[in-house]
Amino acid sequence: MDAIEALVTRKSSAKLIAPAPGKEDLNIMMQAAIRAPDHCRLRPWRFIVIEGSAREKLGRIFEDALKARDPDASEAMLNKERNKPLRAPMVIIVIAKVEEHPKVPGVEQILSAGAAAQNIMLSAHALGYAGIWRTGKTCFDPKVNAALGASETDQIVGFLYLGTAERTPILLEESIDEYMEIWEG
Numbered sequence: 001m002d003a004i005e006a007l008v009t010r011k012s013s014a015k016l017i018a019p020a021p022g023k024e025d026l027n028i029m030m031q032a033a034i035r036a037p038d039h040c041r042l043r044p045w046r047f048i049v050i051e052g053s054a055r056e057k058l059g060r061i062f063e064d065a066l067k068a069r070d071p072d073a074s075e076a077m078l079n080k081e082r083n084k085p086l087r088a089p090m091v092i093i094v095i096a097k098v099e100e101h102p103k104v105p106g107v108e109q110i111l112s113a114g115a116a117a118q119n120i121m122l123s124a125h126a127l128g129y130a131g132i133w134r135t136g137k138t139c140f141d142p143k144v145n146a147a148l149g150a151s152e153t154d155q156i157v158g159f160l161y162l163g164t165a166e167r168t169p170i171l172l173e174e175s176i177d178e179y180m181e182i183w184e185g
């Protein structure tokens with residue numbers, strides 16, 4: 001798939017099945033990730049690739065974090081949280097490694113990591129896979145950061161659920177007119 005086709009046809013898929021990207025494809029996706037624009041070349045990102053039973057470990061991190069956030073969480077809620085990483089054969093956690101910098105505010109470092117995340121989503125799509133970028137309270141929970149070995153100032157920018165689309169998503173036509181202004185002259 002050429003680059004423009006990938007850009008204009010990417011669509012999220014919530015129902016994901018095997019296969020997930022293999023080693024070679026994952027390597028291409030990571031190469032694409034680190035091509036993201038990056039002010040002052042801080043490389044402000046970290047990618048944790050989670051597959052197989054490691055998804056259960058991530059599920060326990062989610063569950064423990066929910067328990068701490070909400071001690072009254074029901075068994076059903078905890079169960080749902082624990083099973084979230086099992087919704088796809090691969091989850092890539094994208095973390096912005098945010099540091100104090102005289103020229104590059106934290107928000108720019110988070111934007112860079114977000115651009116890296118989108119490069120992963122787009123390259124996965126170009127390689128024939130599908131996925132969905134998810135966040136939620138776990139992205140803003142210091143306990144989750146600690147469990148992932150991230151500092152308190154680091155920011156989880158997303159959990160990228162990846163695999164193969166169970167059903168080919170339908171692409172709706174959308175007009176660009178309401179978002180775009182052209183100032184000329």
Ligand SMILES: Cc1cc2nc3c(=O)[nH]c(=O)nc-3n(C[C@H](O)[C@H](O)[C@H](O)COP(=O)(O)O)c2cc1C
Pocket residue numbers: 010011012013132133134135136157158
């Ligand atoms: C930063 C970010 C966080 C998101 N978090 C969630 C989420 O937690 N759950 C969810 O269902 N969709 C989430 N989305 C939206 C989906 O990834 C997706 O973009 C949306 O369902 C629209 O589908 P599309 O990408 O095919 O247009 C998030 C998107 C972004 C950019």
